[in-house]
Amino acid sequence: MNLLELKSVSAGYDSEVILKQVSFNVQNEEIVGLIGPNGAGKTTIIKSILGILPILSGEVIIDGVSIKKSLSQMNEKIAYIPEIPLLYDELTLLEHLEFTAMSHGVNPEVFEERKKQLLKTFWLEDKQHHFPNAFSKGMRQKVMIMCAFLYAPSIYIVDEPFVGLDPKAIRAFIDMIQHKKNEGAGVLMCTHVLDTAEKICDRFILFNQGKVVTLGTLEALRKQTNLPQGSLSDIYDQLVEDQA
Numbered sequence: 001m002n003l004l005e006l007k008s009v010s011a012g013y014d015s016e017v018i019l020k021q022v023s024f025n026v027q028n029e030e031i032v033g034l035i036g037p038n039g040a041g042k043t044t045i046i047k048s049i050l051g052i053l054p055i056l057s058g059e060v061i062i063d064g065v066s067i068k069k070s071l072s073q074m075n076e077k078i079a080y081i082p083e084i085p086l087l088y089d090e091l092t093l094l095e096h097l098e099f100t101a102m103s104h105g106v107n108p109e110v111f112e113e114r115k116k117q118l119l120k121t122f123w124l125e126d127k128q129h130h131f132p133n134a135f136s137k138g139m140r141q142k143v144m145i146m147c148a149f150l151y152a153p154s155i156y157i158v159d160e161p162f163v164g165l166d167p168k169a170i171r172a173f174i175d176m177i178q179h180k181k182n183e184g185a186g187v188l189m190c191t192h193v194l195d196t197a198e199k200i201c202d203r204f205i206l207f208n209q210g211k212v213v214t215l216g217t218l219e220a221l222r223k224q225t226n227l228p229q230g231s232l233s234d235i236y237d238q239l240v241e242d243q244a
């Protein structure tokens, strides 16, 4: 089942078209890695999916519904974990969690349980009444991750989760995202950390200069590049770097 589908999406800024007829999908119970060099257009794809950037042509369909038709409903269906944490200066960590739970209609008992577990998992129990604007970057990232795991969206969009988090937090994050996948969610994950992506993603979209270079499982990409034992990094070098 397609949870996210981009059909020939073109989008860009002012007069410059960055995304050129981009098509791919993310299915349920699947983690898809979106991999490409700096400036390839990965963040621009995310902005198009979230409806932040208007699409020039094509369509973004989330859980069977075009975002053109119902952007407001997408709040429930998508959880977005940005690379740069976006937090409210005037809210404490606990208030961030409460606000997110309230805006997604999470039952108070469920919230209590999840909040307790998340604060423990990310070692922030003693910081719940502190303001995240005084947190380190990794701690701020943890707040965004905790907010995303408070409710139950169909799809997670995650931008570069492995830079800034400490090793135990990375492990906890991977466990949680895999758990969500096993429960039926789909995940689109942008990352430059290819060895970790290779381990956790079911499929890869190699992206460069606003276009899909190729997509498929590691096995399929190995066949395509004639690298039967090749790592994702070897495949990337052959398929992406050579084109830059």
Ligand SMILES: Nc1ncnc2c1ncn2[C@@H]1O[C@H](COP(=O)(O)OP(=O)(O)OP(=O)(O)O)[C@@H](O)[C@H]1O
Pocket (backbone or CB within 6 Å): 013, 018, 036, 037, 038, 039, 040, 041, 042, 043, 044, 045
């Ligand atoms: N707000 C903006 N206005 C104009 N051009 C932009 C804007 N944001 C990004 N771009 C351009 O769009 C292109 C794609 O940028 P994007 O941020 O999507 O790349 P990326 O693949 O996410 O890169 P990175 O891996 O460095 O995060 C780049 O050429 C960039 O200069």
